[in-house]
Amino acid sequence: MPLLNLTLKVWRQENAKSEGRIETYEAKEIPTSASFLEMIDIVNERLIQDGEEPIHFDHDCREGICGMCSMTINGVPHSKERGITTCQLHMRKFSDGETIWIEPFRANAFPVVKDLVVNRSSFDRIIAAGGYISVRTGSAPDAHAIQIPKPDADAAFDAAACIGCGACVAACKNASAMLFVSAKASHLNHLPQGQAEKDQRVLGMVRQMDEEGFGNCTNQFECEAVCPKEISASHIAKLNRDYLAASARDSVS
Amino acid sequence: MNASLCSMCAFAKSSIGRKIIVAVTGLALVLFLAGHLTGNLLIFAGRDAFNDYAQFLHEVFHGAGVWIARIGLLACFVAHVWFTILLTRENKTARKKYAHQATVQAPKSSLIMIWSGLTILAFIIFHLLHFTVKAGTDYASFMQVMPDGSERHDAWKMVIVGFSNPLVAIFYIIAMTLLCSHLSHGVASIFQTLGLRSKKTAGPINVLSRIYAIVIYLGFISIPLAILLFGFGCEACK
Numbered sequence: 001m002p003l004l005n006l007t008l009k010v011w012r013q014e015n016a017k018s019e020g021r022i023e024t025y026e027a028k029e030i031p032t033s034a035s036f037l038e039m040i041d042i043v044n045e046r047l048i049q050d051g052e053e054p055i056h057f058d059h060d061c062r063e064g065i066c067g068m069c070s071m072t073i074n075g076v077p078h079s080k081e082r083g084i085t086t087c088q089l090h091m092r093k094f095s096d097g098e099t100i101w102i103e104p105f106r107a108n109a110f111p112v113v114k115d116l117v118v119n120r121s122s123f124d125r126i127i128a129a130g131g132y133i134s135v136r137t138g139s140a141p142d143a144h145a146i147q148i149p150k151p152d153a154d155a156a157f158d159a160a161a162c163i164g165c166g167a168c169v170a171a172c173k174n175a176s177a178m179l180f181v182s183a184k185a186s187h188l189n190h191l192p193q194g195q196a197e198k199d200q201r202v203l204g205m206v207r208q209m210d211e212e213g214f215g216n217c218t219n220q221f222e223c224e225a226v227c228p229k230e231i232s233a234s235h236i237a238k239l240n241r242d243y244l245a246a247s248a249r250d251s252v253s
Numbered sequence: 254m255n256a257s258l259c260s261m262c263a264f265a266k267s268s269i270g271r272k273i274i275v276a277v278t279g280l281a282l283v284l285f286l287a288g289h290l291t292g293n294l295l296i297f298a299g300r301d302a303f304n305d306y307a308q309f310l311h312e313v314f315h316g317a318g319v320w321i322a323r324i325g326l327l328a329c330f331v332a333h334v335w336f337t338i339l340l341t342r343e344n345k346t347a348r349k350k351y352a353h354q355a356t357v358q359a360p361k362s363s364l365i366m367i368w369s370g371l372t373i374l375a376f377i378i379f380h381l382l383h384f385t386v387k388a389g390t391d392y393a394s395f396m397q398v399m400p401d402g403s404e405r406h407d408a409w410k411m412v413i414v415g416f417s418n419p420l421v422a423i424f425y426i427i428a429m430t431l432l433c434s435h436l437s438h439g440v441a442s443i444f445q446t447l448g449l450r451s452k453k454t455a456g457p458i459n460v461l462s463r464i465y466a467i468v469i470y471l472g473f474i475s476i477p478l479a480i481l482l483f484g485f486g487c488e489a490c491k
């Protein structure tokens with residue numbers, strides 16, 4: 001099996017308060033069949049053997065569904081490969097002798113916890129501000145009790161694919177969270193169950209997004225290009241439209 | 254009433270609200286450009302046609318029309334610049350830079366919006382001082398004698414003389430180049446910000462935006478180029 005020898009430039013940062021810096025590591029004899037996270041695992045094992053601090057990074061499912069594996073590879077969140085998370089990236093995409101820059105997702109609303117680990121609880125607060133529907137709990141309603149037109153169901157499903165990874169924010173030149181917020185709002189705004197709280201949802205989520213210190217969208221669509229779930233920026237257009245309508249209704253009510 | 258005022262100011266403080274203000278004022282300015290260009294191109298129809306047009310502009314609603322337009326445009330312009338500067342300042346502070354930076358698909362024109370915009374701002378101040386206030390020039394004394402012996406301002410001669418200065422023409426062309434860049438991202442952005450762009454319309458909107466930018470560009474630069482390179486109307490300079 002071919003083996004790769006790589007140079008890693010990795011962001012190391014003790015904690016949220018300390019100054020970070022780029023450190024250089026040699027990643028020797030990495031199998032091309034390894035995933036990107038396995039490559040870091042191998043490097044970390046060697047660091048531990050040498051009595052050094054391993055590189056801290058977030059991960060969980062390692063199959064592209066949890067959205068934890070936040071890191072920026074050569075300046076692009078989840079790497080330049082389209083439609084995948086970092087854990088789905090294979091080392092065969094790199095060539096021998098390459099230098100790879102690995103940095104945390106950068107946004108003031110995502111403070112660094114340690115090395116590549118960032119705190120994305122700002123996303124949770126945005127969801128708490130409106131990314132839900134209120135339903136009575138108890139026995140499950142009949143599946144066909146509320147009919148949903150196919151185009152709406154499809155659009156809602158596309159938006160619902162967002163795994164909340166934060167790559168959109170990390171890729172945006174302005175650290176704007178519009179793709180995430182629009183996906184979460186659009187998911188519910190497309191469905192009959194989401195109509196009752198629609199205006200409240202849109203106004204609440206956007207207000208929270210602004211309070212968290214995310215930047216403002218400048219329609220460059222870097223977010224769309226890096227989103228592992230290929231969420232379309234047309235959801236952002238819908239959010240803009242829904243926000244305008246919600247503000248108008250809010251001002252006359 | 255109070256509640257509605259409150260939701261208005263919440264709108265003007267929110268990121269999307271401010272972007273919508275930038276888009277709507279931008280749209281007004283984009284439409285103004287089309288009108289301005291159409292009027293300007295009358296220069297090629299000759300002195301009479303162009304001066305008729307200039308005179309018409311100054312006489313609509315007994316001279317009030319031009320002031321209503323000026324005040325409206327100024328308001329749009331100030332709001333457009335003011336809110337973009339606010340948004341841009343926030344955007345610059347929303348994150349630290351990557352040690353290794355990369356751009357995947359953002360067009361160049363979108364990355365320099367603030368710089369193209371500020372150059373256009375500087376240009377417009379110069380342009381107004383030059384042709385509207387006529388500061389430091391004798392343009393106000395240019396007169397066209399009409400067949401009935403009366404006189405009117407010769408705007409046609411003013412433009413020809415104005416652009417015969419190569420420095421003025423070059424600054425104008427540079428500003429128009431940046432305007433073209435600004436429009437190619439700006440026009441498409443208006444659709445997105447106002448929520449009118451979808452997966453289906455994204456392609457046509459981008460094409461429309463570029464075509465509009467190029468038409469405006471070629472239209473405006475054709476005037477100084479004709480004067481400077483081909484000596485259009487240069488009998489008026491003498």
Ligand code: SF4
Pocket residue numbers: 067161162163164165166167168169179180183223226227228229230231
């Ligand atoms: S929109 Fe895409 S990039 Fe953004 S959080 Fe959701 S899945 Fe991640």
Ligand code: FES
Pocket residue numbers: 058059060061062063064065066067068069085086087088
């Ligand atoms: S570790 Fe779960 S998506 Fe990558």
